[in-house]
Amino acid sequence: MTENQGRHKPVTLEDIAKLAGVHSRTVADAIKGTGRVAAATREKVLQIAKELNYVPNAAARALATGRTNTVAVLSGPLNEYYFANTINLLETHLTAHSYDMMLLHTRREARDLLSATKVSMADGVIIIGINLLTEAFLQAKSPSQPCVLIDTTDDFKVDHIVLDFGPAIEEALDLMLHAGKKRLAYVANNVNDSARDEVR
DNA sequence: GATTGTCACTATACTAAGTG
DNA sequence: CACTTAGTATAGTGACAATC
Structure with missing residues (x-):
């Protein structure tokens, strides 16, 4: 039983360095x-890291690099097919490019994101649909935050x-x-002028 | 040239010291 | 006592220097 033996200090690069005899x-x-790094040194380091169950500290890495490899996504309600499908596609593509997706769908989460992105908790923001x-997020957003x-x-x-x-609506109308x-x-929800104009 | 080490830096939390 | 300020620690990395 190696778990639950109390709260241990996480294994760090420094711990591995001491055992490996390198910096x-x-x-x-x-x-x-x-x-x-020399192949022999690398092999030795990886062996020790494995033995100590070393897990890189993502927070420290984000602090040093200014990047989190995380993209925040704000969307409409997930019980709507359009949003759910778009998020599914986004996740597939983000994962393929080694990014994590942080899905937000409450005002509180959006508010937290505004402050969080200031300290690089997310590399960027993708917003699906205006609601x-x-x-509110777009109006409050800092211009320095990458956002699509x-x-x-x-x-x-x-x-x-x-x-x-437009084309989809026209096709639907033709069918009808x-x-x-x-x-x-x-x-529809939030019908804007351009969409309304398409319905003739 | 390959390999390794040193320094500075990041945002935040915490502690100690100083001030009114 | 309450508040402010300064110093320190954290884990990891970029840039550059040093060594062999």
């Missing part, structure tokens, strides 16, 4: 695999991907009209 800087390079939550908005509008002064639902339907209703 902590060398241990960092060996573990990271930068290639500037009360994301709009995915929506049907580009009203906000951030990098953005504009979605054009060809089916002989005469009275059509359009049900």
